[in-house]
Amino acid sequence: MEDIDRLLLKLKGYYFDHLSVDIGFIENLDDFEIREDDVFIVTYPKSGTIWLQQLLIPFFEYNFQKIYLGKRPSPGLLSTHLSYYLVPRGLKNKRAKIIYVYRNPKDVMCSYFHFEKNVKLQFTRTFEEYMILFLEGRVLRSLWFDHIKGWYEHRSLFNIQFMMYEEMKKDLRGSVLKICKFLGKELSEEDMDTVVRQATFENMKYDPLANYDKIITTAYGTNVKGHFLRKVTIGDWKSHMTVEQNESFDKIFQREMKDFLLKFIWDVNED
Ligand SMILES: Nc1ncnc2c1ncn2[C@@H]1O[C@H](COP(=O)(O)O)[C@@H](OP(=O)(O)O)[C@H]1O
Numbered sequence: 001m002e003d004i005d006r007l008l009l010k011l012k013g014y015y016f017d018h019l020s021v022d023i024g025f026i027e028n029l030d031d032f033e034i035r036e037d038d039v040f041i042v043t044y045p046k047s048g049t050i051w052l053q054q055l056l057i058p059f060f061e062y063n064f065q066k067i068y069l070g071k072r073p074s075p076g077l078l079s080t081h082l083s084y085y086l087v088p089r090g091l092k093n094k095r096a097k098i099i100y101v102y103r104n105p106k107d108v109m110c111s112y113f114h115f116e117k118n119v120k121l122q123f124t125r126t127f128e129e130y131m132i133l134f135l136e137g138r139v140l141r142s143l144w145f146d147h148i149k150g151w152y153e154h155r156s157l158f159n160i161q162f163m164m165y166e167e168m169k170k171d172l173r174g175s176v177l178k179i180c181k182f183l184g185k186e187l188s189e190e191d192m193d194t195v196v197r198q199a200t201f202e203n204m205k206y207d208p209l210a211n212y213d214k215i216i217t218t219a220y221g222t223n224v225k226g227h228f229l230r231k232v233t234i235g236d237w238k239s240h241m242t243v244e245q246n247e248s249f250d251k252i253f254q255r256e257m258k259d260f261l262l263k264f265i266w267d268v269n270e271d
């Protein structure tokens, strides 16, 4: 497992991938101009980023199409997996709004494992090996615990709304209402119906835009086997993790997340 540091690129203490990273852009992030009406979707991978995006909007630090973001239309809607300390100064000054989507980390890990397996053809790790890397933060976008704790503990710096993937899954309409309230937007019943319908899994599952098909094949090649939209369940981890793996995950989770205030939903029957 020693090849991780060759496959990934650590910049400013955070893992990026060689393929997509624009080093100059990352180095100058602090000065990137943030506008009052910008909205940022912030996630750790596999937490529901694309669900929030719905339409093809530029991925802040992926930008394969080399769109000049300085000329983005207003309001700008951007998404990022960056850690709180890497984002532009303007965000830390509450210039724009941020929606942070989080998901229970066992399902994140399982979703990420499949994504890596499907997209990166050289990926040969077993689930057991992947779990070790995930829990050590030796994966693209580094440690899940650091990501969520960093954003949550520094929330007073930002104009930020936290959303839970599992709550969106259980009550999409209620979640859209919460987002609208945060963004100061009011939707008619009809528009609300359209937004909710467009964001259902059934509607997005085979949508090439929602699955980043073009971007992914441009970046990773045409042999890519999988899609971004996969299983979409709460508690998928139960069909991946052994009792021992689950116990060791729980031990680390309890140590890392002691006193953490946000709640998590691990099971589809849980409220
Ligand atoms: N409309 C939707 N409803 C529920 N889950 C969705 C969704 N669109 C995407 N997802 C899920 O979000 C995960 C991908 O997250 P991201 O966009 O951050 O990479 C995948 O999880 P699974 O692999 O568990 O199915 C994907 O299926």
Ligand SMILES: CCc1ccc(OS(=O)(=O)O)cc1
Pocket: 045, 046, 059, 062, 063, 081, 140, 141, 212, 215, 216
């Ligand atoms: C914008 C395309 C893209 C490519 C790869 C991604 O992977 S990850 O979520 O950062 O692991 C995301 C988006």
